[in-house]
Amino acid sequence: MINPSLLEIEEENTFSKASRLVRxxxxxxxxxxxxxxxxxxxxxxxxxxxxxxxxxxxxxxxxMEHFSGYGSYYGIDSLRQTILDHEYSSFGFTRDEIFVSDGxxxxxxxxxxxxxxxxxxxxxDPMYPIYRNGALALSRRVYEAPLDENFxxxxxxxxxxxxYICSPSNPCGNAYSREDLQRWVNYALxxxxxIVYDNVYACFIQSDVPKSIYEIEGAKExxxxxxxxxxxxxxxxxxxxxxxxxxxxxxxxxxxxTINRFNGASYIAQKGAEAVxxxxxxxxxxxxxxxxxxxxxxxxxxxxxxxxxxxxxxxxPYLWIRCPKDMGSWECxxxxxxxxxxxxxxxxxxxxxxxxxxxVSGLGTIQNSQxxxxxxxxxxxxx
Ligand code: PLP
Numbered sequence: 001m002i003n004p005s006l007l008e009i010e011e012e013n014t015f016s017k018a019s020r021l022v023r024x025x026x027x028x029x030x031x032x033x034x035x036x037x038x039x040x041x042x043x044x045x046x047x048x049x050x051x052x053x054x055x056x057x058x059x060x061x062x063x064m065e066h067f068s069g070y071g072s073y074y075g076i077d078s079l080r081q082t083i084l085d086h087e088y089s090s091f092g093f094t095r096d097e098i099f100v101s102d103g104x105x106x107x108x109x110x111x112x113x114x115x116x117x118x119x120x121x122x123x124x125d126p127m128y129p130i131y132r133n134g135a136l137a138l139s140r141r142v143y144e145a146p147l148d149e150n151f152x153x154x155x156x157x158x159x160x161x162x163x164y165i166c167s168p169s170n171p172c173g174n175a176y177s178r179e180d181l182q183r184w185v186n187y188a189l190x191x192x193x194x195i196v197y198d199n200v201y202a203c204f205i206q207s208d209v210p211k212s213i214y215e216i217e218g219a220k221e222x223x224x225x226x227x228x229x230x231x232x233x234x235x236x237x238x239x240x241x242x243x244x245x246x247x248x249x250x251x252x253x254x255x256x257x258t259i260n261r262f263n264g265a266s267y268i269a270q271k272g273a274e275a276v277x278x279x280x281x282x283x284x285x286x287x288x289x290x291x292x293x294x295x296x297x298x299x300x301x302x303x304x305x306x307x308x309x310x311x312x313x314x315x316x317p318y319l320w321i322r323c324p325k326d327m328g329s330w331e332c333x334x335x336x337x338x339x340x341x342x343x344x345x346x347x348x349x350x351x352x353x354x355x356x357x358x359x360v361s362g363l364g365t366i367q368n369s370q371x372x373x374x375x376x377x378x379x380x381x382x383x
Contacts, residue, residue, distance in 0.1 A: 003137070003139070005136050005137055005138070005139040006136075006137055008136050009133045009136055009137065013346070013348045013349050013352075014129075014349060015129075015345075015349055018038070018333065018343075018345065018346060018349065021333070021334075021337070022034070022337065022343055025337055025338070029341075032341045033341060034337070034341045034342075034343060035341065035342055035343070035368060035371055035372050035375070036342070036343040036364070036368075037299070037342060037343060037344050037345075037360045037361060037364070037369075037372055038343045038344055038345040038359070038360075038361060039361050039363060039364045040170075040345075040361055040363065041236050041363065042230075042231060042234045042236055042288075042363050043363060043364050043365045043368075044234055044288040044291060044292075045234060046233065046234045046235070046238070046272070047233070047234075047280075047281050047284040047285060047288075048284070049275050049278050049280050049281045049284075050233060050272045050273075050275045050276055050281055051272075052275070053271050053272050053274065053275030054268050054269075054271060054272040054275075056271070057267060057268045057271035057272070058268060060271075061267070061268075068267045070263060070264075071264075072100075072264045072267075072270075073255075073258050073259050073262055073263065073264050074098075074099045074100065074255065074258060074264075075098070075099060075100025075101075075242065075264065075265065075270060076100070076264075076267065076270050076271075076274075077095070078274060079100055079242075079270045079271075079273055079274045080095045080098045080099075080100060080242075081095055082274050082277050083098050083100075083242050083277075084098050086277050087212070087227075088212075088214070088244055091212070091214040091220065092220070093214075093220075093244060093246070094247075096247070096251055097244055097245055097246055097247055097251060098242060098243075098244060099242060099243050099244075099245060099254075099258070100240065100241070100242045100264075100265050100270060100273075101240075101241045101242065101243065101262070101265055102239045102240065102241065102265045102266070102269070103228060103230065103239050103240075103241045104198060104200050104226045104227070104228040104230070104241045104243075105130055105134075106241075107226050107241055107243050108128075108130060108131055108134060108164070108196065108198055108226055109130065109131065109134025109135060109137070109138060110261070110262075111196055111224055111226075111243070111245075112134075112135060112138050112140055112162065113138070113257055113261070114245075114249075114250060114253060114254050114257065115161065115162060115194070116161075117138075117139065117140065118141070119140065119141070119161035119162050120141050120143060120159070120160045120161050120162070121135045121140050121141060121142045121143065121160070121161070121162045121163075121164070122142075122143050122144075122145055122153075122156065122160040122162065122163045122164065123135070123142060123143070123144055123145070123164045123351075124144070124145055124146075124147055124153040124164065124165075124166070124351070125144040125145065125146060125147070125350075125351035125352060125353045125354070126147070126171055126172065126347060126350030126351035126353055126354030126357075127153075127164065127166055127169075127171075127350060127351060128166050128170050128171070128198065128350070129349060129350055129351070131164040131166075131196075131198075132144070132351075143160065144351060144352075144353075146353055147172070147353070150174065151169065151172035151174045151311065151312075151320065152174070152176055152177075152180045153165065153184075155183055155184065155187050159191050159193075160191065160193055161191075161192075161193050161194065162193065162194050162195075162196060163184065163187075163188065163193055163194070163195050163196070164195075164196050164198065165181075165184060165195055165196070165197050165198070165213075166198040167181075167197070167198075167199065167209075168199075168201035168202070168204055168205060168315045168316030169201075169312070169316055169318070170200075170201065170316065170318055170359075171318055171320055171345070171347065171350045171354065171357075171359040172311060172312055172316075172318070172320040173311060173312015173313050173314075173315075173316045173317075173318035173319050173320050173359075174311065174312050174314075174315065174316065174320075175205060175207070175209040175314075175315035175316060176209065176210075177209050178209065178210055178215070178216065181210055181213060181215075181216045181219075182216050182217070185213070185216045185217070185218045185219050185222060185223065186218065188218075188222040188223070189218050189221060189222055193222065194222055194223070194224060194249060195213065195219070195222055195223040195224070196223075196224050196226065197213040197219075197223050197224065197225045197226065198226045199212065199213065199225050199226060199227050200226065200227060200228040200230065200231060200241075201231060201315075201316045201317065202227060202232075203231065203232040203285075203289055204231075204289065204292070204293070204315055204316050204317055205315045206293070206314055206315055207314055207315055209315060212225060213225050214244070220246050220248055221246070221248045221249075222248075222249070223246070224243060224244065224245050224246070224249065225243060225244045226241065226243045227241065227242055227243065228240075228241040228242075229241065229272075229273050229276060231317070231363070232276070232285060232289070233272075233273070233276045233281075233285060234288070235269065235272070235273070238266075238269050238272060239265065239266065239269055240265050240266070240269040240270060240272070240273045241265075291366070292317050292362050292363055293317075293362075294366060295362045295363075295364065295365070295366045295369055296313045296317050296318075296319065296362025297313070298366060298369055298370070298373075299313070299319060299360055299362055299369050299373070300313040300319055302369075302373040302376075302377075303319065303321055303360070306376065306377065306380055307324075308321050308322065308324065309321065309322035313362065317361060317362040317363050318359055318360065318361055318362065319359070319360040319362070320347070320357055320359060321357060321358055321359075321360060322356060322357055323347075323356055323357060323358055326356070327356075328348070328355050328356060329346035329347045329348040329349075329354065329355050329356060329357065329358060330346050330348065332344070332346065332358055333345075333346040333358065336358075339379060340375055340376060340379050341375075342372055342375065342376065344358040344359070344360060345358060345359040345360075345361075346358055347359060
């Protein structure tokens with residue numbers, strides 16, 4: 001008997017459908033040089049001090065004196081302490097409120113296990129689709145909120161128990177302002193709701209928006225903040241993430257749940273993650289982030305020059321672009337692929353209201369972006 005909730009996850013508008021269409025196109029046209037603006041993965045390798053730390057961790061596992069085995073369900077203490085010292089002690093948190101895990105994709109929906117299955121879950125439309133699909137897989141009741149003209153989720157009239165906010169945003173490329181977040185925190189406090197704040201792109205923030213939701217008054221009472229080493233330190237394949245679960249929400253039951261559901265993130269990945277905070281790693285990581293910013297700025301300017309309506313790309317590595325000629329997302333995807341051998345991500349993958357938009361990622365290389373934009377310009381000139 002298959003979980004009936006899984007049947008609710010639509011196959012029609014997914015990344016897997018886009019991947020399948022690209023695969024079929026490449027198989028039918030093996031001679032074509034297909035380039036991608038869709039890559040959500042990073043293009044900078046892991047920096048050397050982190051690699052060194054992981055080599056050392058591997059060696060430690062080779063003798064029982066330094067061996068590390070079961071037991072660190074919430075993360076190894078040294079990493080939890082490092083995260084606390086660098087990012088959360090100023091908000092008055094303790095190490096007990098920091099949890100290490102193997103990825104924010106997992107964390108963003110596993111946190112639902114803390115709350116009643118009756119809890120009403122609110123996600124944005126469009127938004128990172130995992131919140132909706134992950135909640136559906138857990139048979140939760142999921143509702144969608146539209147975004148306003150600044151791509152910020154509108155505050156509903158009704159009561160919801162769990163609210164997902166993604167800022168800086170995938171896919172819209174914007175970040176919530178202090179005022180936006182204060183409104184949501186006020187709503188959550190009033191409704192006794194919890195905000196699940198996906199903050200994996202915090203490292204890309206350049207403008208004067210909050211880098212953490214805990215900069216907002218009252219957030220410590222109602223918000224769980226999720227962060228990941230994936231994008232900032234190229235851990236997309238290595239896997240390590242962390243989150244803050246404030247005591248004011250609960251840590252007692254969550255610890256019990258976690259001991260029973262998770263045996264901890266990989267020791268090697270955690271030792272690598274600890275080294276992310278070394279000054280030399282931070283210096284090199286900032287260079288990588290500068291590279292991504294340059295790339296996204298180049299893409300942004302090039303699309304604007306071609307007359308596209310472009311959003312985002314300042315505080316997040318994504319552009320959210322309106323499809324030309326009133327095309328729907330899939331039509332636009334087809335047009336880019338078949339006319340120019342370029343892959344974009346159809347906006348509808350992120351929710352029905354994302355139709356009519358497409359997403360462009362700045363996490364690839366500048367060389368790749370330049371090739372794509374030259375091809376796009378040539379195509380425009382040839383028409
Ligand atoms: N949250 C958002 C908004 C993302 O865009 C992504 C990855 O693209 C993730 C979470 C997944 O992060 P992780 O690699 O830590 O699972």
